Amino acid sequence: MIVLKNVCKCYETEAQRIDALRDISLHVKAGECVILKGASGSGKSTILSLIAGLSKPTTGDVVVDGKRISKLMEPFSAHFRRENIGVIFQRYHLIATLSVRDNIALPLIPENLSAQVMEKRVEEVMELCAISHKSSALCRHLSGGEQQRVAIARALVNEPKIIIADEPTANLDAVLSEQFIETMYDLKKSGVTLLIATHDSQFFNLLFVDQQIELKNGVMLS
């Protein structure tokens, strides 16, 4: 499903050269749940953005679902992302001035679906994430838990095969983190591949996690 082969990624600025990732190789099968752990700045997010096709490796290959993401031109990688990947950000990154419904519909806009299909899909995921009652509220009026559910709904609305979560529980209290983990469990049961970058210890001894990868300064430890 997801293969990283000898991936290096460095950022070049005028003053210096920063190696964000050094020689990472990774293999994730479909339906697995993978935890990327490590301190902030260790390269977790970089791996996620490489897999999502948001940035490209300096050397090496990234292959997701048989597609060589690392060599895909921009419109095609965006298309690929739209079809296969759902993203949950740290701090959710909802657009505060849009309503819940509009936020959830964002990934579907470039698809230009018919109004009924669009409506149906949004309703479905809102139902699934138990946020239907707030569908026309503005996102900035929501509580933390509600925002989290909106973010998950938005990641699910394009029916992705892979879900990428970046520090999803960093700003949550214990109860909400618990809820999040439960949702992830449900998703894994339905066959979605999960990639979660976190340094929250709650994730480290979960039963449904298939791989745990620890990173330090861009190098894989285990």
Place this chain on the structure above:
Amino acid sequence: MTLTPEIIAILMLDGLFLFFSSIAFVLSLKLYWSWDSEATTLLQYRLEKESYLVGLIIKYIFMLKVPLFLFFIYTCDTLSGIITGAMCAAGVVNSVDFGLFLLLFKLLNLYLFGFWLLLHVRDVESELQPYVRQKSLFFGIAFFFFVAEIVLEILFFTSLNISKIVSCCGTLFSASTQSSLSFLFLMENWMIVSLFYASFILMLVGFMVKNGAVYLFSNLLFLFFAIVSLILFFSTYVYELPTHHCPFCLLQSDYYGVGYFLYAALFLGTFYGICGVVIATLTKGFILRAMRFSLFFNSLYVVMVSAYVVVYFLKNGVWL
């Protein structure tokens, strides 16, 4: 030099085009030298983004160039009111020595930009963008034509002299030996007209047997004979005057601006016939679609010009 609002508008847009196309030119050169679709360097990632900007700029220029071409003809038409002796755009264009070249460059550039865009569309359809270097090189060359056009245009407008008497279309497109186009009049009318229809029939044959080369060749012939026969033969039926041979007066409102439709059909048809077929062969694409488009517009043109002759004959019972 006169600074009418129309001229100011055209000059201003020229300046804008020059600015943007120079950006596109520099980027194109960069793309041509350094594009390597296998590379994973930062430079390559940057180039991928910049190739977007080139596409954007050329789309922008092309979108404006098409209406601007018509607007240029219109401007020359209004200027003909000021310039002594000019009765239509033909006189104004020919009031400077290089007027005809300016017009030819304008047309050529429309074809070149259109060709680039067709190539671009084929290019971005593919996941690997295989034609980036080709289209960059192509624009690198086309840019010089474009600059030439803009320079000529600026020179044209600055050297227009309102107190100089110019010859109008009546003498420019007449059989008198001095006029610049008089060599065309050496041929007989019936010859030109039959060549025109013959090239159209050749095009039909090329379409039937689905042969790109024949189709392309017939389109080139068709474009040439269409223009010549329009000047020599068909225009007289539009004006209903046996001595009036002007390809510009067609655009005036006295003739319901029929020229705009005629030229649009002719240029669209031959554009798809020439550029579309070339692109389709180069990129192994849908040649048939381009040919169908082209044939539609070309037939439209043939029907329109023939209708004028037939209607005239039906109304008056004689040929001109």
Place this chain on the structure above:
Amino acid sequence: MKFNLYLLEFALFSLIRKGAKTLFVFLILTFLIFLLASVLFISDAIKHELNVSVAHLPELTLQRLQAGKQVNVPLKRVEPLLEIEGVASVIPRVWGYYYFKVAGVNFSVVGIDAFEQSYKESLQKVVDAYDVKALEKESGMIVGAGVKKILEENYYQDFFNFVTADGKWKRMHIMGSFNADISLQANDMILLPKKSAYEIFGMPENEATDVVVKVSNPEEIPTIVSKINQLYPDMRVVTKEDIRVSYQNIFDYKSGFFLSLFVVSAFTFFMIIYDKLSGLSSEEKREIGILKALGWSMDDILKERFYESFILCFGAFLLALALSMAYVFFWEAPLLRSLFVGYSTLKPSFELPFYFNMPMIVLLFLLSVPVYIGSVMIPSWRAAMLDADEVLR
């Protein structure tokens, strides 16, 4: 390709979200297009009016020049001119300006001899109410609306005392005023019998101010002009065509002059827009990052930006068009008309005839929209190519 309504919706939301910035750009854009449209409307209307006037002018106007100054033409030149072949009629004219000191204005005074019946009838059609026949019996005159107003302000209700060249008073009765339809032409006009005109100007009666010549076949104008030049080398021949061309030049020059200023100000404005749009706030950067991460391509973001500028531009264009039509034709273009009226104290009514031509709208469009889109293009591209991986950190 189907039009993406959701993207348009999103573009609209994003415009509303930017609030003040949007409003600023929209208002200035509207103002600029409005200014441009007004000038084009005015100059086109005036040009149209002039073209109508010029079409009915006699083909040739002959003036006698002496040492570079225009002097009177002896009446005995009329006969030889009439003998030139192709000349239909020769009319010596008496006309000039009368400076009315009290109000500080110039009147255009034209003397006519209205003895023919057909002449009277046609004159009657352009004059309101009064009887033209009275014009010659008593010393009467017909005045334009502007003249009438000025005279009334100075307590001349139904007559006016001209001061003749000899210093005597010449009382003329106001017999009527010109129809409102021709106020643009006749505003400062006083029409009176030739005899009175000679008296007021103090001109010898065997001379005329200038001579107009009507030619039956316009093809013959060049030959007639050269014959006149041979006959009277001191006479300058002004053809109708010359006058028409000079009008065209004036108004092209005038609106061209304005436009050059406009282009400068427009470019300044667009530099501001460029600047505003290229400096993306961190909030905007974050938003673009989110959208890209959610599967929007550069194309989608560019398209969204294009919709934004299209909404702004098109809205401003329509609004400006509506406003400028109202401004020019309903409110008679306050402030802006002084560009066209000059410093005249005899203010004409600025009720221009509505004249609309499509090329003007095209011109307006070409002068405003491409420049705006051009200034938006590179900032939009910059925004669209922003690296999205920053939101994942």
Place this chain on the structure above:
Amino acid sequence: MARSTFFLIGFFICLSFFVVVEFWYLYSTRSMTQEAVNKKALFIAHVGLPDLSLVGETRYVRHRSLSDVFSIFGDSPELLEYFPSTFVYHYAPYVSTSAGRVEP
């Protein structure tokens, strides 16, 4: 469709409608009528001065056939050179001093 989109489309429709109505109104009531054209023609046939009375003070602008290069100061006793009108009004082409002009 969101309410604001309705608002936008409504705004554009209203605006276009307004432009069209305004245009139609002006066109039908304020265009130059044939009657007015006839009147102008008659008036000009009598007077022979084509220029509009927009700039009434200087003779070389009221009727341009009177303009010549020397006449600038020969006008109203109070006339001074003033910026917009005398500057913007270009002299007629027949007083052009450029060589090689052929009189038509």
